Amino acid sequence: MATILMIDDDADLAAALRVLLEGKGHQFHTAANGELGLRRVKETGPDLIILDVMMDRYTEGFRVAQRLRDSSDDSEYAAYREVPILVLTAVHRTTSFRFGPNEDSLPVDELLEKPVSADRLMATVERLLSRAPVRP
């Protein structure tokens, strides 16, 4: 089973995802803002990161994604560069930022717009976990 880190300031949504993901046998960790989230990445070594965009700051999730995908070899997050990132956001309609694996957009693997149904979220999580890098 996998370790999943959710970086999101919505404690109620996190509680729902905890029920959902722990119910499938995954280990589930949370962080309520980007700074704490980056620390928790190093502490928990997640197989998947579920990332909100609007937290303490409007585009906080963007910065987290960029830090994690920093391509320089001396990045403190280099070991987590390949960890899949699933963006879960309500901000999609009000920003011109684009998300996705292309070079012109933010470096994340999937984007789901809130609200997302439990079944769709689970299917996306399992798909991303199936291509997550194998950890020693």
Added chain:
Amino acid sequence: MVSPRPTSQNPDADRARSDLARFLRIVTHDLRQPIAATRTIASVLADGHAGPLLPSQADLVTRLERRLEFMQALVDDLIDLATANVGSGVDAARSVTPLGPAIGEACARNQAIAHAAGVVVQCDEVEDTLAVHADAADLALMLDNLVGNAVKYSPGGRVRVSADRLSDTARLVLADTGIGIPDEARTHLFEEFFRAPNAKAIDPLGTGLGLAIVKAIADRCRLTIDVESAEGRGTTVTVLFPLATA
């Protein structure tokens, strides 16, 4: 035939856009996000991930999901209406947007809903060079609402979307075989939150903002809209855009 009356332009558009951006951030974070989170929580319950529900509990959760869906639609439409009123700041007269691809994308976005409602959406081929002076985001929002409305109110029927050149304008035509508009409803068609009785019967939880959004864009971009309809037989919406060279 019904045409929306144009309203005056905002004299301080930049300030309005700045206020709008702030408003959208607040609405998105403080209103849309909690509703979205609550819908996911309801979905976890409804799908049985927190354990099996008794029939009475399942019924209540279904009602909860339906009301939350309406609240979300209302917030989304209010965001769209605010955006439609103020615009992105792009000068429509300097924007050149090909009409054919915009129509195709709007039809594609509505295809799943149409399929579920048994509606056939036909997008006629549009001349490659047919382009209009309109911001692409405005055009997409307008088309989404027009195509979405036509699909929603034509269950089991057909929607045909076409466009052609008419003198110095581009003419967009959406013709559906839906429920039509009662005569007494025509003068209120573009009013915010107005819903005709036969529309309410088909979709009790509609917001009544779709055509208000269309009117707001048409007013700001100085487009002409005509609506012809016969109750029980269908509706044809025609929009005239300033013609541009693609």
